[in-house]
Amino acid sequence: xxxxxxxxxxxxxxxxxxxxxxxxxxxxxxxxxxxxxxxxxxxxxxxxxxxxxxxxxxxxxxxxxxxxxxxxxxxxxxxxxxxxxxxxxxxxxxxxxxxxxxxxxxxxxxxxxxxxxxxxxxxxxxxxxxxxxxxxxxxxxxxxxxxxxxxxxxxxxxxxxxxxxxxxxxxxxxxxxxxxxxxxxxxxxxxxxxxxxxxxxxxxxxxxxxxxxxxxxxxxxxxxxxxxxxxxxxxxxxxxxxxxxxxxxxxxxxxxxxxxxxxxxxxxxxxxxxxxxxxxxxxxxxxxxxxxxxxxxxxxxxxxxxxxxxxxxxxxxxxxxxxxxxxxxxxxxxxxxxxxxxxxxxxxxxxxxxxxxxxxxxxxxxxxxxxxxxxxxxxxxxxxxxxxxxxxxxxxxxxxxxxxxxxxxxxxxxxxxxxxxxxxxxxxxxxxxxxxxxxxxxxxxxxxxxxxxxxxxxxx
Amino acid sequence: xxxxxxxxxxxxxxxxxxxxxxxxxxxxxxxxxxxxxxxxxxxxxxxxxxxxxxxxxxxxxxxxxxxxxxxxxxxxxxxxxxxxxxxxxxxxxxxxxxxxxxxxxxxxxxxxxxxxxxxxxxxxxxxxxxxxxxxxxxxxxxxxxxxxxxxxxxxxxxxxxxxxxxxxxxxxxxxxxxxxxxxxxxxxxxxxxxxxxxxxxxxxxxxxxxxxxxxxxxxxxxxxxxxxxxxxxxxxxxxxxxxxxxxxxxxxxxxxxxxxxxxxxxxxxxxxxxxxxxxxxxxxxxxxxxxxxxxxxxxxxxxxxxxxxxxxxxxxxxxxxxxxxxxxxxxxxxxxxxxxxxxxxxxxxxxxxxxxxxxxxxxxxxxxxxxxxxxxxxxxxxxxxxxxxxxxxxxxxxxxxxxxxxxxxxxxxxxxxxxxxxxxxxxxxxxxxxxxxxxxxxxxxxxxxxxxxxxxxxxx
Numbered sequence: 001x002x003x004x005x006x007x008x009x010x011x012x013x014x015x016x017x018x019x020x021x022x023x024x025x026x027x028x029x030x031x032x033x034x035x036x037x038x039x040x041x042x043x044x045x046x047x048x049x050x051x052x053x054x055x056x057x058x059x060x061x062x063x064x065x066x067x068x069x070x071x072x073x074x075x076x077x078x079x080x081x082x083x084x085x086x087x088x089x090x091x092x093x094x095x096x097x098x099x100x101x102x103x104x105x106x107x108x109x110x111x112x113x114x115x116x117x118x119x120x121x122x123x124x125x126x127x128x129x130x131x132x133x134x135x136x137x138x139x140x141x142x143x144x145x146x147x148x149x150x151x152x153x154x155x156x157x158x159x160x161x162x163x164x165x166x167x168x169x170x171x172x173x174x175x176x177x178x179x180x181x182x183x184x185x186x187x188x189x190x191x192x193x194x195x196x197x198x199x200x201x202x203x204x205x206x207x208x209x210x211x212x213x214x215x216x217x218x219x220x221x222x223x224x225x226x227x228x229x230x231x232x233x234x235x236x237x238x239x240x241x242x243x244x245x246x247x248x249x250x251x252x253x254x255x256x257x258x259x260x261x262x263x264x265x266x267x268x269x270x271x272x273x274x275x276x277x278x279x280x281x282x283x284x285x286x287x288x289x290x291x292x293x294x295x296x297x298x299x300x301x302x303x304x305x306x307x308x309x310x311x312x313x314x315x316x317x318x319x320x321x322x323x324x325x326x327x328x329x330x331x332x333x334x335x336x337x338x339x340x341x342x343x344x345x346x347x348x349x350x351x352x353x354x355x356x357x358x359x360x361x362x363x364x365x366x367x368x369x370x371x372x373x374x375x376x377x378x379x380x381x382x383x384x385x386x387x388x389x390x391x392x393x394x395x396x397x398x399x400x401x402x403x404x405x406x407x408x409x410x411x412x413x414x415x416x417x418x419x420x421x422x423x424x425x426x427x428x429x430x431x432x433x434x435x436x437x438x439x440x441x442x443x444x445x446x447x448x449x450x451x452x453x454x455x456x457x458x459x460x
Numbered sequence: 461x462x463x464x465x466x467x468x469x470x471x472x473x474x475x476x477x478x479x480x481x482x483x484x485x486x487x488x489x490x491x492x493x494x495x496x497x498x499x500x501x502x503x504x505x506x507x508x509x510x511x512x513x514x515x516x517x518x519x520x521x522x523x524x525x526x527x528x529x530x531x532x533x534x535x536x537x538x539x540x541x542x543x544x545x546x547x548x549x550x551x552x553x554x555x556x557x558x559x560x561x562x563x564x565x566x567x568x569x570x571x572x573x574x575x576x577x578x579x580x581x582x583x584x585x586x587x588x589x590x591x592x593x594x595x596x597x598x599x600x601x602x603x604x605x606x607x608x609x610x611x612x613x614x615x616x617x618x619x620x621x622x623x624x625x626x627x628x629x630x631x632x633x634x635x636x637x638x639x640x641x642x643x644x645x646x647x648x649x650x651x652x653x654x655x656x657x658x659x660x661x662x663x664x665x666x667x668x669x670x671x672x673x674x675x676x677x678x679x680x681x682x683x684x685x686x687x688x689x690x691x692x693x694x695x696x697x698x699x700x701x702x703x704x705x706x707x708x709x710x711x712x713x714x715x716x717x718x719x720x721x722x723x724x725x726x727x728x729x730x731x732x733x734x735x736x737x738x739x740x741x742x743x744x745x746x747x748x749x750x751x752x753x754x755x756x757x758x759x760x761x762x763x764x765x766x767x768x769x770x771x772x773x774x775x776x777x778x779x780x781x782x783x784x785x786x787x788x789x790x791x792x793x794x795x796x797x798x799x800x801x802x803x804x805x806x807x808x809x810x811x812x813x814x815x816x817x818x819x820x821x822x823x824x825x826x827x828x829x830x831x832x833x834x835x836x837x838x839x840x841x842x843x844x845x846x847x848x849x850x851x852x853x854x855x856x857x858x859x860x861x862x863x864x865x866x867x868x869x870x871x872x873x874x875x876x877x878x879x880x881x882x883x884x885x886x887x888x889x890x891x892x893x894x895x896x897x898x899x900x901x902x903x904x905x906x907x908x909x910x911x912x913x914x915x916x917x918x919x920x
Contacts, residue, residue: 012716014615014684031716033682033881050716051683052615074883076716099716100856100882107880125873128682129881137683141617148608155474155512157601162911163623163668163691164706166918174640180695181637181667189697189915201695201705202918207641208623215911215920222493222588223511223597224474230691231623235640235661237649245661246624256472256491256510256536256559396560413585413920420567421493421589422560423534451622451675455649458626458662460675460873 012076016052024083030057030091031076031099033129036111037069044069048077051128054135054288058090065096071111072102072129117447124451124459135285136448140436142282144229146274147250151227154270156252159219161212161228166204167410174235176208176245204410208233211429214364214414216253217394220425221417227252229432237455241444242336242385242434245453253427260376263391263426264352267380268305271350275439276301290441297441306351308342310374313353316346333360334379339386350388352378363404364414365392366424380428382438391428398422472536476512484543490517490551491536491559493589496571497529504529508537511588514595514748518550525556531571532562532589577907584911584919595745596908600896602742604689606734607710611687614730616712619679621672621688626664627870634695636668636705664870668693671889674824674874676713677854680885681877687712689892697915701904702796702845702894705913713887720836723851723886724812727840728765731810736761738899750901757901766811768802770834773813776806793820794839799846810848812838823864824874825852826884840888842898851888858882 012029013021032048035056046069047056059077061069068075079093108123109115109130120130127133148158164178179198180186186200198205212228219226232249257263279286279298287294308316314330317338321328323345326335334342334353343351355374358367365375377392395401398418405411436448446452451460472489473481492508495516506529507516519537521529528535539553568583569575569590580590587593608618624638639658640646646660658665672688679686692709717723739746739758747754768776774790777798781788783805786795794802794813803811815834818827825835837852855861858878865871896908906912911920 016615031684031883051617052685072881074716074881099884100878100880102881103879123873125678125877126682126880128679130682134683137619137679138617140620141612144618144620145608145612148605152601152605155476157511157597158604159597159910160600160604160691160708162706162913162920163693164913164918165920167920174642174645176638177641178636178638178668181635181665182695185634185695185697191916201697201915202913203916204918205641206913206918208638218585218920219588219597219910222586222590223594224492225512231620233623235642235645237645237661246622248620256534413583417585418560419563420560420586421532421534421562423491424559450619450679453622453624453662453666455661456651456663458624458664458666460622460625460627460678 014052015050015057019053019055024081026081028081029078033074034069034071051134054131054285059093060090061093068096068098070102072107074099117444121446132289135288136440139282139285139440143278146277150270150274156225156227157223159216159226159228161215161230163209164206165209166206175210176233176235178206178208212251213429216251217425218417220253220255224255239455244445248432249429250432251429253425255423255425257424257426260354260393263428264378267389267428272301300349303349305349306347308351308353309355310353313342336386339381343381344383350382352380354378364394366395385434385437388434389428389430393426396422396424474512475510475517479513479515484541486541488541489538493534494529494531511594514591514745519553520550521553528556528558530562532567534559577904581906592749595748596900599742599745599900603738606737610730610734616685616687617683619676619686619688621675621690623669624666625669626666635670636693636695638666638668672711673889676711677885678877680713680715684715699915704905708892709889710892711889713885715883715885717884717886720814720853723888724838727849727851727888732761760809763809765809766807768811768813769815770813773802796846799841803841804843810842812840814838824854826855845894845897848894849888849890853886856882856884
């Protein structure tokens with residue numbers, strides 16, 4: 001009656017494995033999508049790719065196989081793995097099987113053509129057929145893995161902070177609200193029949209998270225070193241090259257810290273260490289995306305980052321007002337253009353802006369002991385995208401915190417963290433996509449995430 | 461004008477580091493929360509913990525320090541790291557500083573008391589003060605890390621599939637719908653003023669994802685081996701011990717597969733390999749949560765899993781109907797109780813149920829070539845929780861797929877994957893929390909996730 005567990009057949013090697021192992025003069029079976037073909041006098045050269053590497057594998061095919069080598073179709077080929085006189089691997093094909101053909105009608109791509117990223121974005125479900133997009137995805141994957149392992153080894157515990165939250169997300173901009181899409185269900189679940197639909201399922205309003213920081217702080221009050229690497233959401237009506245409605249944030253929180261220096265040291269060490277390991281492992285894909293000025297683009301890795309106070313930063317911007325399009329005003333903070341000017345043109349390295357006027361920052365940031373008008377917070381600015389991270393020491397004085405919070409009850413739990421066994425905590429949130437934009441020199445944030453969502457756009 | 465980068469002071473070691481390094485007879489500084497105190501004739505023994513390990517560190521304190529050793533408060537202690545005659549590490553304390561005291565009034569815990577998980581759940585923000593909860597969090601963190609690295613090494617590329625989706629999630633149960641929580645914004649963004657609010661932001665309805673599978677299939681058609689490890693959502697009105705409104709799913713998709721055997725082999729290898737590594741690394745925390753019958757609980761690791769066809773499974777259930785509370789009916793599928801009976805009582809190991817009647821499964825599952833009434837799908841059942849994963853070969857025939865899909869336009873992109881360079885793909889979705897429940901022998905799914913959300917419950 002029972003079938004014993006089926007042992008899996010030895011799987012066909014991926015292109016990545018083939019390039020690594022180089023088992024020349026062996027019969028192999030390979031699979032992938034047809035990228036290009038070149039018809040020669042006696043043979044057809046056909047490049048295929050399966051997404052495991054950016055490097056295509058060249059098939060040497062008989063001219064009778066021409067009809068099977070259609071751009072975009074998926075094929076399986078058997079033959080002898082060989083080496084060209086120049087040392088390149090290729091397969092001398094005996095047999096080709098078409099798995100799925102690819103009609104040209106309505107398919108968005110044709111062979112040997114470069115498309116704009118805007119065009120490629122029109123069909124998100126076909127982006128994985130585009131080599132440069134696949135390079136980006138492998139880089140994103142590699143960077144995710146490196147960050148997680150780096151933090152694991154540094155003793156930080158990953159917390160899956162919630163997407164749904166009942167917190168009043170004060171000050172973080174426009175939020176999304178959530179309810180079941182079933183009116184009958186809402187009717188049954190309402191505790192009072194006059195309640196709005198938005199309160200039926202959870203008994204109160206529920207939003208998509210704008211940040212996991214407050215939840216992390218609760219966890220840090222017992223687990224000490226924690227982080228989250230989750231999606232966050234903003235319902236802004238915005239089409240900028242550095243904003244999305246759904247994006248990934250790396251947020252980290254550490255207890256028993258003493259000052260903002262600790263937080264700056266943590267993010268600096270991580271930023272440099274992770275980037276170095278990333279370049280070490282993903283340089284081929286980085287170059288495939290953009291091979292220009294690689295050394296220059298990463299020369300900041302060996303330099304010290306700069307630290308400016310808000311007042312110093314303001315003075316620099318004011319002195320350079322004539323070079324800027326945006327207005328410079330002490331109370332307005334620093335615009336995106338001004339951020340990029342500070343880090344890219346002035347400091348010429350990533351830089352921190354610290355000691356912010358408290359009016360410009362969130363209620364949970366600690367006021368400086370020697371100047372209560374300033375808070376112990378930083379913005380971390382990098383060339384090309386501007387602010388990539390924001391961090392602070394959190395207000396650890398119960399009374400000050402209480403006076404700065406609205407009377408709203410939804411955050412009473414947060415206040416209580418500072419009443420029972422409180423510790424000084426600090427941390428930061430880093431925009432993962434902006435970090436990727438900087439590393440890969442990609443203009444639009446929509447091209448460093450597999451499924452971008454922004455105003456009027458939610459494909460698939 | 462620039463301050464050079466501040467080098468971070470050597471940080472105080474975590475308890476985990478202290479236990480690993482064992483630098484006996486050295487002066488150290490430690491920090492943590494007071495767990496228990498025992499007042500002896502000459503000294504006070506005080507156990508502290510910082511969440512980096514389940515093991516408490518014993519402080520040997522002077523009796524004058526009594527007032528500083530209050531349960532729940534956070535302290536910093538300096539002294540000599542020593543070893544007791546029994547080989548236990550302890551700190552002979554010279555100096556203690558209270559960082560944050562812990563008033564007993566309204567604090568939910570008192571020393572030396574065990575609480576029910578329901579009680580602990582009443583204050584999610586204080587759960588990280590509970591040792592067993594912290595053990596669970598470290599296990600969850602470890603298991604997450606092992607899964608990601610296992611799949612990385614197996615060549616699977618992590619894809620951040622979207623939380624927001626415009627797909628009509630047919631057949632997956634109740635869904636949440638999303639819109640900005642700002643009526644003025646909705647008014648501005650509407651393309652037609654008669655549009656419902658739900659269409660204003662994205663031009664069409666947007667839901668919280670119920671599964672990333674279809675998005676993964678698009679990525680697999682170019683990247684071959686992909687996975688996602690993201691939250692998924694159900695708006696069910698349900699309080700069961702194995703369901704949540706927001707939960708984590710590991711979903712994997714592989715191209716160029718041949719049959720369901722390939723998918724079963726992939727999940728079996730992963731399930732055993734990941735579990736073994738997890739036990740190897742987290743056995744201390746696993747035992748802290750529940751030390752009963754450890755060997756018996758994991759004896760399935762050395763056994764073959766069973767495979768039953770749906771017909772075989774049905775026959776077994778029918779023959780054992782007298783032992784079951786739920787009705788047995790061929791067309792109703794297998795109830796939770798029946799699932800647990802099959803795997804726990806009958807097979808006594810995890811088991812797969814394959815060859816399902818197509819009416820009971822989703823439109824995207826491939827019909828069997830030798831019996832078009834059945835689909836190439838499995839449910840993977842484990843003791844205690846029942847179904848932990850579901851998988852299938854996906855329908856790769858354009859015409860069959862089209863005939864099984866509703867005329868709804870939102871999934872036309874999915875149909876087109878099978879028209880242009882199609883390949884046979886297959887994969888599964890595994891409920892991460894249920895897997896954790898099984899490994900840790902924890903009754904309620906609400907206790908294996910940091911911030912559980914279910915009907916009428918969305919704390920913080």
